[in-house]
Amino acid sequence: MNKSHLILFFLFFIPFQWNKAQNKIDFHSSDNIKLFADYLFCTKDYLRASDEYINYLSKVYSDSIEFKSALAFQKTGSFDEALRSFKKIPLESAFYLSSIEEFYRTLFLKKDFTGLRKIYSQDRTTDGSYSFLTRLDRLSLLFSEDSLPDEENFISPFPQNERSFIKKFYKFKTSPPYKSPALASILSTLIPGLGKVYTENYGDALFAALLTGVCGYIAYTDFNADHKVRGWIFTGAAAFFYTGNIYGSAAAAQIYNAKIKFKFETELNDFLDVFHYLSGVYNFCK
Amino acid sequence: MKVCSYKYFVILFLMNPSLLICQETLEQQYQYSLNLFNKERYFDAVTELKRLNFFDKTKIYAYQSNMLIGKAYKEGGKFSDALRYFTLAEINARNDSDLFDAKIFSVRVNILRRTTDQAFRILDRLQFDGKFTNRKNEIYYWRGWTYIFANDWLNAAEQFSKIDVNHPLETLCDKTNAEMYNVTEAKVLSYIIPGAGQFYTGHYLSGLLSLGWNVLWGYLTVKAFVDQRIFDGFVVGNFLWLRFYVGNVQNAEKFANEENLNIVNHTLLYLQQQYQGEKP
Numbered sequence: 001m002n003k004s005h006l007i008l009f010f011l012f013f014i015p016f017q018w019n020k021a022q023n024k025i026d027f028h029s030s031d032n033i034k035l036f037a038d039y040l041f042c043t044k045d046y047l048r049a050s051d052e053y054i055n056y057l058s059k060v061y062s063d064s065i066e067f068k069s070a071l072a073f074q075k076t077g078s079f080d081e082a083l084r085s086f087k088k089i090p091l092e093s094a095f096y097l098s099s100i101e102e103f104y105r106t107l108f109l110k111k112d113f114t115g116l117r118k119i120y121s122q123d124r125t126t127d128g129s130y131s132f133l134t135r136l137d138r139l140s141l142l143f144s145e146d147s148l149p150d151e152e153n154f155i156s157p158f159p160q161n162e163r164s165f166i167k168k169f170y171k172f173k174t175s176p177p178y179k180s181p182a183l184a185s186i187l188s189t190l191i192p193g194l195g196k197v198y199t200e201n202y203g204d205a206l207f208a209a210l211l212t213g214v215c216g217y218i219a220y221t222d223f224n225a226d227h228k229v230r231g232w233i234f235t236g237a238a239a240f241f242y243t244g245n246i247y248g249s250a251a252a253a254q255i256y257n258a259k260i261k262f263k264f265e266t267e268l269n270d271f272l273d274v275f276h277y278l279s280g281v282y283n284f285c286k
Numbered sequence: 287m288k289v290c291s292y293k294y295f296v297i298l299f300l301m302n303p304s305l306l307i308c309q310e311t312l313e314q315q316y317q318y319s320l321n322l323f324n325k326e327r328y329f330d331a332v333t334e335l336k337r338l339n340f341f342d343k344t345k346i347y348a349y350q351s352n353m354l355i356g357k358a359y360k361e362g363g364k365f366s367d368a369l370r371y372f373t374l375a376e377i378n379a380r381n382d383s384d385l386f387d388a389k390i391f392s393v394r395v396n397i398l399r400r401t402t403d404q405a406f407r408i409l410d411r412l413q414f415d416g417k418f419t420n421r422k423n424e425i426y427y428w429r430g431w432t433y434i435f436a437n438d439w440l441n442a443a444e445q446f447s448k449i450d451v452n453h454p455l456e457t458l459c460d461k462t463n464a465e466m467y468n469v470t471e472a473k474v475l476s477y478i479i480p481g482a483g484q485f486y487t488g489h490y491l492s493g494l495l496s497l498g499w500n501v502l503w504g505y506l507t508v509k510a511f512v513d514q515r516i517f518d519g520f521v522v523g524n525f526l527w528l529r530f531y532v533g534n535v536q537n538a539e540k541f542a543n544e545e546n547l548n549i550v551n552h553t554l555l556y557l558q559q560q561y562q563g564e565k566p
Contacts, residue, residue, distance in 0.1 A: 025310065025312070025315075032341070036336075036337055048333050218518055237526075
């Protein structure tokens with residue numbers, strides 16, 4: 001093989017091989033993993049995105065990828081992994097402050113309200129500028145049975161446009177408009193149907209009063225007319241409706257309480273959603 | 287010179303760009319994904335197919351990959367995701383046959399998630415499209431299945447009979463339809479004779495009880511009116527007899543529906559566990 005052969009070989013072989021390589025893709029190069037992971041993240045396939053980000057991080061460290069990976073974990077409900085990843089964001093990173101917010105948000109989403117408040121109370125960074133963390137701390141109290149601070153102290157960290165909602169939630173939490181099942185039963189024992197009036201079931205109240213009253217009256221007239229069998233049948237019916245009404249009033253009070261608690265929780269969750277307490281706003285997907 | 291040329295070959299070999307890094311072609315990636323799918327590793331299959339989709343800029347594998355992603359999601363019970371990918375497969379269909387297959391998979395997913403109206407709409411469009419006249423038996427078949435899941439066994443039987451009068455699903459649907467109780471008939475019977483609807487659905491004790499209560503309160507109501515105790519008559523008739531009479535009719539309707547549900551569930555169980563043909 002002389003030199004001219006070799007030159008020809010170079011001229012044909014290299015472009016051919018290069019073209020062949022062009023048709024190939026290194027699906028698992030760091031850059032391609034990152035590109036694919038970002039695509040998955042932006043199409044909200046967070047479970048797969050977190051896998052790809054971890055794969056990327058095993059090859060290259062990047063604080064932005066660590067942060068996105070933590071967000072992906074948070075979105076899939078893998079809160080412990082998310083917390084670990086948010087903690088890894090270094091102090092000098094541009095994502096450090098966001099990672100603190102997300103760390104608290106993750107605790108909130110995990111419903112670890114005790115943990116959130118404990119960390120908040122020990123956190124030195126909570127003075128002044130970290131109002132979001134203070135707000136999350138206050139909001140966590142609405143989900144627990146712990147005592148609330150005074151109204152002014154509770155509401156002050158929130159911006160003006162949120163305060164009317166917070167005031168409403170605070171009022172519900174400090175003096176919930178629950179109905180007492182025991183009182184409902186007592187009222188219905190005194191006057192059939194009165195317990196139902198107390199639980200705001202007016203139709204049921206009227207029906208219970210009528211049914212008990214009419215059966216009682218018929219039983220009374222039957223005994224007076226010496227129709228003992230019919231008298232006992234209607235006495236039984238009246239007793240059945242009377243006791244049923246007492247039990248029904250207690251149950252109605254419990255149902256009423258469950259309904260307003262559900263309404264409170266729905267409104268609170270809607271508030272958290274609308275004002276972005278449950279998910280941060282980032283421009284990763286343009 | 288010979289030694290020198292070998293050196294050149296070694297250098298050339300090492301300079302081969304395809305050997306510099308581990309790379310695969312789209313075809314290799316597709317085969318790898320297909321292999322995962324065939325091994326029923328659906329989560330991994332979807333990941334690799336999405337990777338293929340993402341890097342396949344010329345969309346050579348867009349149809350196959352979207353179809354497989356749809357099928358994997360369908361197997362995992364993620365029907366809305368499956369539908370999204372079958373729609374993407376339709377967009378990337380290479381020919382009419384591909385388009386038909388993708389649409390049929392959309393029908394099958396709609397059957398499974400009980401959105402039968404949507405399944406009927408897709409089937410209607412396929413039926414009236416002149417391109418698919420040679421595949422009308424498939425349309426009848428899946429229309430039959432849609433009727434099954436819409437709980438319309440008579441129409442389901444009719445669709446299967448269009449494929450073959452002795453089609454096994456036609457016989458099964460006809461049998462199921464014949465076994466089912468007529469809810470209106472049960473109610474009407476109970477209107478005429480209290481308890482008769484319960485007897486019709488095979489609930490004899492309940493029928494007897496219902497008859498007994500109605501006879502008792504009916505007797506007391508009539509007796510009250512005969513004895514000129516009009517108020518008693520109205521109260522007993524309204525609060526007791528009418529209550530038991532209405533309850534008897536509602537009871538008959540409930541039993542008929544329950545029995546029908548049992549019959550349908552029995553047939554669906556057979557279809558799920560023993561039927562060998564293609565299922566949604």
